Amino acid sequence: MTINKLFNVLVLGGSMLVSTNGHASNDLTTDKIAFCTSTNECKEALSCTDQGDVIKKMVPKDGISCCWGTSCADLDALDSND
Amino acid sequence: MIKTPQAVKQIWANRKKIELEAAALFAQIAKEAKVIWGNNNAITDLANQAYQDEQRHADLCQKIIGTKKTPIQKLNLEVQLGPNHLSRVEQLVYTSISLSCVTETLSTALLLEMKKLAQPKIIRDTVHEILTDEIRHSRIGWAILATLPKNYDLSWVSMYIPAILNEAYQTEVKPMLSRNYDNQSLEPWGILSPKKSNLIVAKTIKEVIKPGLNKFNIKISA
Numbered sequence: 001m002t003i004n005k006l007f008n009v010l011v012l013g014g015s016m017l018v019s020t021n022g023h024a025s026n027d028l029t030t031d032k033i034a035f036c037t038s039t040n041e042c043k044e045a046l047s048c049t050d051q052g053d054v055i056k057k058m059v060p061k062d063g064i065s066c067c068w069g070t071s072c073a074d075l076d077a078l079d080s081n082d
Numbered sequence: 083m084i085k086t087p088q089a090v091k092q093i094w095a096n097r098k099k100i101e102l103e104a105a106a107l108f109a110q111i112a113k114e115a116k117v118i119w120g121n122n123n124a125i126t127d128l129a130n131q132a133y134q135d136e137q138r139h140a141d142l143c144q145k146i147i148g149t150k151k152t153p154i155q156k157l158n159l160e161v162q163l164g165p166n167h168l169s170r171v172e173q174l175v176y177t178s179i180s181l182s183c184v185t186e187t188l189s190t191a192l193l194l195e196m197k198k199l200a201q202p203k204i205i206r207d208t209v210h211e212i213l214t215d216e217i218r219h220s221r222i223g224w225a226i227l228a229t230l231p232k233n234y235d236l237s238w239v240s241m242y243i244p245a246i247l248n249e250a251y252q253t254e255v256k257p258m259l260s261r262n263y264d265n266q267s268l269e270p271w272g273i274l275s276p277k278k279s280n281l282i283v284a285k286t287i288k289e290v291i292k293p294g295l296n297k298f299n300i301k302i303s304a
C-alpha cells in the first residue's frame with residue numbers, strides 16, 4: 001500500500017460511504033478492491049485523470065464495479081470495449 | 083521481555099491525549115450531524131463509532147505506557163467546533179476537514195509507515211488496530227463533504243487550510259515524533275524520525291489531501 005492509493009481508499013472511498021450503492025472496503029494491505037459501487041457511479045467517480053499517480057481501474061460485475069489503484073491504460077482499454 | 087524505553091512511553095502518552103481529544107470531537111460531530119441531517123443519518127452513526135474507537139485507542143496507548151491507569155477523567159464533550167463566527171453547518175464542515183480530511187488522513191499515512199517498522203508485538207498490534215480505524219475516520223470527513231448539496235459552495239474553506247494544516251502538524255504529528263533521542267532506535271516502537279515523517283506528510287498533502295479538497299472546490303496553495 002502506497003500513499004498514492006490513499007486518494008482512492010480515503011477520498012473516493014469516503015464519498016462512496018454516503019452514495020446510494022457504495023460499499024467501501026478497509027483493505028489496505030494489498031492491491032485488492034478499494035471499494036465497489038454501481039458501474040455508472042464508479043465511472044463518474046473514477047474518470048481517469050492526469051493527476052500524478054491517481055490511477056484506477058474498473059471491473060464490472062453484475063452492474064457493480066470494484067475500483068482500485070492500477071493503471072490508466074487498463075481503464076482506457078476497458079472504455080474502448082464498451 | 084524487552085523493557086519499553088521511557089521516551090517511548092512519553093510519546094505514546096502524548097498519543098493517548100490526542101486520541102481522547104479526537105473522541106470528544108467525533109462525539110460533537112455525531113451530535114451536530116444529527117441536528118443538521120436528522121435521526122438516521124450515516125454520518126452520525128459513523129462519527130459515534132469513531133468516538134468509541136478513539137476511546138479504545140486511548141486504552142491501547144495506556145497498555146503501552148504500562149503504568150497504572152490514572153483515574154479516568156471524564157471526557158469533556160463540549161468542545162468548540164471551528165471558529166465562532168461560522169454558521170452551524172460551516173463549523174461542522176470546518177471540523178470535519180480539520181479532524182478527518184487532514185488529521186486522520188495524515189495519521190493513516192504515518193501509521194502505514196509505522197506498521198512497516200514496528201517490532202514488539204504490542205506495538206505491531208496497536209498500530210495495526212489503530213490504522214484500520216483511522217481509514218474509517220478519515221473517510222468520515224470526505225463523506226461529509228460528499229453529503230453536502232452539489233451546489234453548496236465550499237470555496238470559503240480555502241483561506242483556513244494553511245492554518246488547519248499547521249495546527250494538525252503541531253498538535254497531532256509533532257508530539258508523536260522522536261526528538262533528541264536516537265532516531266533509528268525508536269522506530270521499532272512506532273516512533274518516526276522528524277525527517278521521515280516530514281516526507282510522508284508532504285507527500286500525503288500533495289497526493290491525497292490537496293487533490294481531495296480540490297475535488298470539492300477547496301483550493302490549497304501548499
Ligand SMILES: [Fe+2]
Pocket residue numbers: 101104135136139212
Ligand atoms: Fe485514533
Ligand SMILES: [Fe+2]
Pocket residue numbers: 104136186215216219
Ligand atoms: Fe482516528
